Amino acid sequence: MxxxxxxxxxxxxxxxxxxxxxxxxxxxxxxxxxxxxxxxxxxxxxxxxxxxxxxxxxxxxxxxxxxxxxxxxxxxxxxxxxxxxxxxxxxxxxxxxxxxxxxxxxxxxxxxxxxxxxxxxxxxxxxxxxxxxxxxxxxxxxxxxxxxxxxxxxxxxxxxxxxxxxxxxxxxxxxxxxxxxxxLNLMPVGYNLLPEKFTIPELQKLYETILDKKLDRRNFLRKITNIGILTKLDEKKSNVAHKAPNLYTFDKEKYDEVLKNGLNQGW
Amino acid sequence: MxxxxxxxxxxxxxxxxxxxxxxxxxxxxxxxxxxxxxxxxxxxxxxxxxxxxxxxxxxxxxxxxxxxxxxxxxxxxxxxxxxxxxxxxxxxxxxxxxxxxxxxxxxxxxxxxxxxxxxxxxxxxxxxxxxxxxxxxxxxxxxxxxxxxxxxxxxxxxxxxxxxxxxxxxxxxxxxxxxxxxxLNLMPVGYNLLPEKFTIPELQKLYETILDKKLDRRNFLRKITNIGILTKLDEKKSNVAHKAPNLYTFDKEKYDEVLKNGLNQGW
DNA sequence: TTATTAATGTGTTATTATGACGCAATGTAC
DNA sequence: GTACATTGCGTCATAATAACACATTAATAA
Known part of the structure; x- marks a missing residue:
């Protein structure tokens, strides 16, 4: 000691x-x-x-x-x-x-x-x-x-x-x-933590890992897409078990905009 | 200079x-x-x-x-x-x-x-x-x-x-x-800023002053009372122009509880 | 080849929260 | 009493949320 x-x-x-x-x-x-x-x-x-x-x-x-x-x-x-x-x-x-x-x-x-x-x-x-x-x-x-x-x-x-x-x-x-x-409640997260192209489940795992709790798949999808910072690609992840998930990227412009203005302003 | x-x-x-x-x-x-x-x-x-x-x-x-x-x-x-x-x-x-x-x-x-x-x-x-x-x-x-x-x-x-x-x-x-x-979006505010007994309009003014924007009277009342930190007193403010507003106090126990747990946890 | 399995994609529903109002009640000033 | 500003309480359409159902897909095991 x-x-x-x-x-x-x-x-x-x-x-x-x-x-x-x-x-x-x-x-x-x-x-x-x-x-x-x-x-x-x-x-x-x-x-x-x-x-x-x-x-x-x-x-x-x-x-x-x-x-x-x-x-x-x-x-x-x-x-x-x-x-x-x-x-x-x-x-x-x-x-x-x-x-x-x-x-x-x-x-x-x-x-x-x-x-x-x-x-x-x-x-x-x-x-x-x-x-x-x-x-x-x-x-x-x-x-x-x-x-x-x-x-x-x-x-x-x-x-x-x-x-x-x-x-x-x-x-x-x-x-x-x-x-x-x-x-996490005030601004979007993920741009720096995920690769260029990623799947929704990956993004959800990130959120779950940070928050240390499980989130509902379907509600997460709706909420995260409603923010309007994601661009759905015409491309699926390859070499995965089970159904291949779709790939997304961040819409950097909108992402930065939300970063600046915040997610929900409460009052 | x-x-x-x-x-x-x-x-x-x-x-x-x-x-x-x-x-x-x-x-x-x-x-x-x-x-x-x-x-x-x-x-x-x-x-x-x-x-x-x-x-x-x-x-x-x-x-x-x-x-x-x-x-x-x-x-x-x-x-x-x-x-x-x-x-x-x-x-x-x-x-x-x-x-x-x-x-x-x-x-x-x-x-x-x-x-x-x-x-x-x-x-x-x-x-x-x-x-x-x-x-x-x-x-x-x-x-x-x-x-x-x-x-x-x-x-x-x-x-x-x-x-x-x-x-x-x-x-x-x-x-x-x-x-x-x-x-203000994460926890209740007011306990230290207002006198023991206060009115809802006073509390609203506090919020409006801090946020520097107007809030709707009626929606504010609903939202603030739903938090469950206020106790309505059987007493009205005296010596005021116009209709006498009701007096409230903070329910310190619940106030502290909300302080600890936060208002809305987002995800 | 086919069935199984464990994921993903999409949708439904009930409940709750929110924003934008209407209107009556109250107390002061005249 | 009347005018007026302010409070108290309520309504309604819309949006957000939580919980859940079911079809789709692709690897794998039989």
Whole structure:
């Protein structure tokens, strides 16, 4: 357990970069970090992009620090790109986490020794950190994570089988999923999570997976088509068991319009 | 204009306290602040609690800094209490603002001289700040703001007549209102904003004011009563022009239940 | 080859929610 | 009393929702 504490915020960043940041810490916002929750969808599973801490059984969200001359929204994109190679996606800020307890106060000198950083400079990392959470929905197939170095392991992990995460990352992930579930009622979802051509049952599985509940096939079809964001193709999915389902695409123009105006305005 | 820049983050806090914080800045989270958007309702107007910068025509949201040993949610409550005397209210975090441009980089030495703070220590305030936004709905009549000292002016201001605010506070206020409008579709609102006993037209005015649009009287009544959070009293409002409207109270138990479960779950 | 099976596609019905109104009742001002 | 603004209660057509029936399709097992 002490070993886990030892690592503290090391997870945040690749070793070489971490050393660099600590030694030039005047260029970064102190005590403030960013963590990203990246959702993908594959094999009827909602996946989350996680980074494994070298040689440990602990995983973490991809995160990093904020250059003093970068907007936080920009920094979030930068951070994600540096950690995972993922680029060009829209990150949405959903919450900021700032419990005192989320920081354990036992950052070990061993790490600083290992990184050959003098204690004075290492203090930068030892202080209390507040973290800003961002999430995104990405195309699983187009998003191939690239580890920053050979020691790092980045993987898509089924959100139902997420292993133990460091610090409060589980809480951050859960909050991101809660936010996503809320958004589902306010805007269409799927454009980034499904391939170009998809079937209604696939789209329904996505909704069911996110909401973690079963929906009625027929009612779902009616509701989703009534939104007017789908284009039915004259093409069926091939190589499937049973009846071949029809293929659809999103009508991007209408999709964006609904994204902008929202689904149901309530009052 | 230069004069406004001069003030920079002074607004955040009362003069004596500011000096105290700067001189003991190791006890505060650097580069991170909290700003509160406090909504009240009175005279059919949505009011916002604002603080006037001494001798200036610039106003600001009540804000402050985060002690390193306080959770941010706790710090928000503390900050609000210190600035306004308001206590015991539920603050909801809604967004974090971190554009680089939100900080002007011209904090003037004059302020530091005025506060008799050495330049080295004053640098703490000169760095880039990210701010976490919180908002709350409070009972206008029970919430009487108390300035921290005689130089400070704190006032309830109609949100339609908000004057120029410092930095990006207008943006923060707008975002808070947007969030409130969203929440209106997800949960009941009014418990903290209306007096113990109120009329349906009053409640409707509240909704109309927040949403900034007219609602149909009759449909509103039906919809709001169907939620099941209102108790009709055997009592009418007195001293009113025209027909005396009936009085209602919130059924707190059911209100809280709906708060917890949400209004309409969509899918 | 045919029957079976497990999906998909399409439709029906009852119920409920919504939006747009009509009209009587009430209390104040004149 | 009369005019008037506002409240209380109700109607009606339409839309949205939930629950369910049945035909269609394509792979597979007999």
């Amino acid at each position: 002490q070993d886990n504490l030892t690592l503290r915020k090391w997870y945040l960043i690749e070793k070489r970069m971490l050393k660099d940041i600590i030694e030039n810490n005047e260029n970064y916002q102190p005590g403030l970090s960013i963590d990203c929750v990246i959702f993908g969808f594959h094999d009827n599973q909602l996946k989350v992009l996680l980074i494994k801490i070298p040689n440990r059984e602990m995983w973490s969200l991809p995160g990093g620090f904020i250059p003093v001359d970068q907007d936080i929204d920009v920094a979030a994109v930068t951070v994600l790109n540096e950690r995972t190679g993922v680029e060009g996606i829209f990150l949405r800020q959903f919450a900021t986490f700032g419990k005192v307890k989320r920081n354990d106060q036992h950052f070990d000198k061993k790490i600083l020794e290992y990184l050959k950083i003098e204690e004075e400079k290492g203090k930068w990392l030892m202080r209390r950190f507040v973290t800003i959470g961002y999430y995104a929905l990405v195309d699983f197939l187009k998003t191939i994570p690239k580890p920053a170095n050979k020691d790092e392991v980045i993987e898509w992990i089924d959100h139902k089988e997420v292993p133990e995460l460091i610090l409060d990352h589980k809480e951050i992930l859960d909050k991101a999923l809660d936010t996503l579930r809320m958004e | 230069q004069d406004n820049l001069t003030l920079r983050k002074w607004y955040l806090i009362e003069k004596r306290m500011l000096k105290d914080i700067i001189e003991n800045n190791e006890n505060y989270q650097p580069g991170l602040s909290i700003d509160c958007v406090i909504f009240g309702f009175h005279d059919n107007q949505l009011k916002v609690l604002l603080i006037k910068i001494p001798n200036r025509e610039m106003w600001s949201l009540p804000g402050g800094f985060i002690p390193v040993d306080q959770d941010i949610d706790v710090a928000a409550v503390t900050v609000l209490n210190e600035r306004t005397g308001v206590e015991g209210i539920f603050l909801r975090q809604f967004a974090t603002f971190g554009k680089v441009k939100r900080n002007d980089q011209h904090f003037d030495k004059k302020i530091l001289e005025y506060l008799k703070i050495e330049e080295e220590k004053g640098k703490w305030l000169m760095r880039r700040f990210v701010t976490i936004g919180y908002y709350a709905l409070v009972d206008f009549l029970k919430t009487i703001p108390k300035p921290a000292n005689k130089d400070e002016v704190i006032e309830w201001i109609d949100h339609k007549e908000v004057p120029e605010l410092i930095l990006d506070h207008k943006e923060i206020l707008d975002k808070a209102l947007d969030t409130l409008r969203m929440e």
